[in-house]
Amino acid sequence: MVAESQPGHIDQIKQTNAGAVYRLIDQLGPVSRIDLSRLAQLAPASITKIVREMLEAHLVQETEIQEPGSRGRPAVGLMVETEAWHYLSLRISRGEINLALRDLSSKLVVEEQQELPLQSPQPFLERVIQHIDAFFIRHQQKLERLTAIAITLPGIIDTENGIVHRMPFYDDVKEMPLGEALESRTGVPVYIQHDISAWTMAEALFGASRGARDVIQVVIDHNVGAGVITDGRLLHAGSSSLVEIGHTQVDPYGKRCYCGNHGCLETIASVESVLDLTQVRMKQSMSSMLHQQPLTVEWLCQAALLGDLLAKDIISGVGTHVGRILAIMVNLFNPQKILIGSPFNLASDILFPAIGACIHQQSLPAYSKHIAVESTQFLNRGTMTGAALVKDALYNGSLLIRLLQG
Numbered sequence: 438m439v440a441e442s443q444p445g446h447i448d449q450i451k452q453t454n455a456g457a458v459y460r461l462i463d464q465l466g467p468v469s470r471i472d473l474s475r476l477a478q479l480a481p482a483s484i485t486k487i488v489r490e491m492l493e494a495h496l497v498q499e500t501e502i503q504e505p506g507s508r509g510r511p512a513v514g515l516m517v518e519t520e521a522w523h524y525l526s527l528r529i530s531r532g533e534i535n536l537a538l539r540d541l542s543s544k545l546v547v548e549e550q551q552e553l554p555l556q557s558p559q560p561f562l563e564r565v566i567q568h569i570d571a572f573f574i575r576h577q578q579k580l581e582r583l584t585a586i587a588i589t590l591p592g593i594i595d596t597e598n599g600i601v602h603r604m605p606f607y608d609d610v611k612e613m614p615l616g617e618a619l620e621s622r623t624g625v626p627v628y629i630q631h632d633i634s635a636w637t638m639a640e641a642l643f644g645a646s647r648g649a650r651d652v653i654q655v656v657i658d659h660n661v662g663a664g665v666i667t668d669g670r671l672l673h674a675g676s677s678s679l680v681e682i683g684h685t686q687v688d689p690y691g692k693r694c695y696c697g698n699h700g701c702l703e704t705i706a707s708v709e710s711v712l713d714l715t716q717v718r719m720k721q722s723m724s725s726m727l728h729q730q731p732l733t734v735e736w737l738c739q740a741a742l743l744g745d746l747l748a749k750d751i752i753s754g755v756g757t758h759v760g761r762i763l764a765i766m767v768n769l770f771n772p773q774k775i776l777i778g779s780p781f782n783l784a785s786d787i788l789f790p791a792i793g794a795c796i797h798q799q800s801l802p803a804y805s806k807h808i809a810v811e812s813t814q815f816l817n818r819g820t821m822t823g824a825a826l827v828k829d830a831l832y833n834g835s836l837l838i839r840l841l842q843g
């Protein structure tokens with residue numbers, strides 16, 4: 438058994454080392470081989486070998502670095518080579534599909550948003566494949582070598598096997614083998630992740646939580662959910678689990694939720710629920726300025742900022758409901774930072790203090806004292822979420838090894 442598992446073990450070490458070296462070059466480049474050896478804690482001979490393979494595959498390139506103040510021969514530094522490598526980043530959300538080509542530095546080559554109606558006689562998987570095929574045809578002039586496909590979407594997902602068990606909004610999705618279907622069609626690896634988990638990774642890699650070891654990111658949108666980074670790693674990465682705060686009961690007598698329970702946070706704080714509640718309360722408050730325009734999230738937030746009492750009360754109500762659950766999470770995870778990703782962030786001056794007040798009153802003072810509630814850097818649209826999956830697959834070596842093998 439030991440002999441049999443040996444090659445796999447060596448491959449795993451090679452993959453991990455290559456990923457670690459690539460990460461250092463990507464984050465610090467141009468960087469010398471000597472510095473790489475020191476930072477990666479690998480022998481110079483190992484660095485030489487890994488770098489040689491990456492140079493031959495055109496994943497890194499050499500450049501001259503002139504040390505400041507030195508008059509000697511410039512040293513040779515290494516930088517990643519990213520422009521000739523593209524990947525498809527895909528995001529599916531309520532009623533729409535975003536498709537983008539990015540290069541390996543995550544830079545956008547082209548991005549499009551298309552409608553994906555909630556109801557259709559055509560199966561969901563077929564519709565997605567059609568969108569991808571049409572996108573590739575439209576942009577084949579721009580396409581460099583395709584390395585991977587990254588997909589983020591809401592739902593219950595087996596990320597390991599690329600199977601989407603269920604999706605909100607699209608009722609016909611059941612046990613959809615999305616990963617396998619796309620992999621066999623394109624021959625490139627397919628990475629699938631829940632969009633809130635992927636967004637949490639994106640903020641950690643490129644956005645508002647960069648450098649933080651412990652983070653809670655809460656998304657309040659059509660769905661309500663959270664991503665947790667604990668000691669620098671995404672909680673539940675690689676499994677189908679999500680931090681399901683949206684399905685925590687906040688009102689035992691509340692509305693029935695699609696999950697089967699009653700009064701879940703999502704039935705109270707999701708965008709649709711909040712707009713429904715606002716409609717009901719507007720009937721009892723004829724003096725509210727909300728009556729002046731058709732009700733949207735933007736108008737609700739704007740009215741709240743203009744001092745409308747009903748609008749303010751609705752927004753701080755969202756903050757209080759979310760804050761109560763967050764206070765429990767603070768006691769569990771002791772984060773440095775809490776990020777809120779929501780269209781309600783337009784009224785962050787009202788929303789964030791309401792959330793902060795709950796946390797300060799209801800969680801351990803030693804934990805809550807230093808916590809800042811901040812906005813995510815990215816909005817809940819576009820394809821940065823998929824960029825995080827590809828970056829992660831390069832850094833952990835899994836995608837890198839495939840690219841090295843050609």
Ligand SMILES: [Zn+2]
Pocket residue numbers: 683684685694695696697698701703
């Ligand atoms: Zn629920």
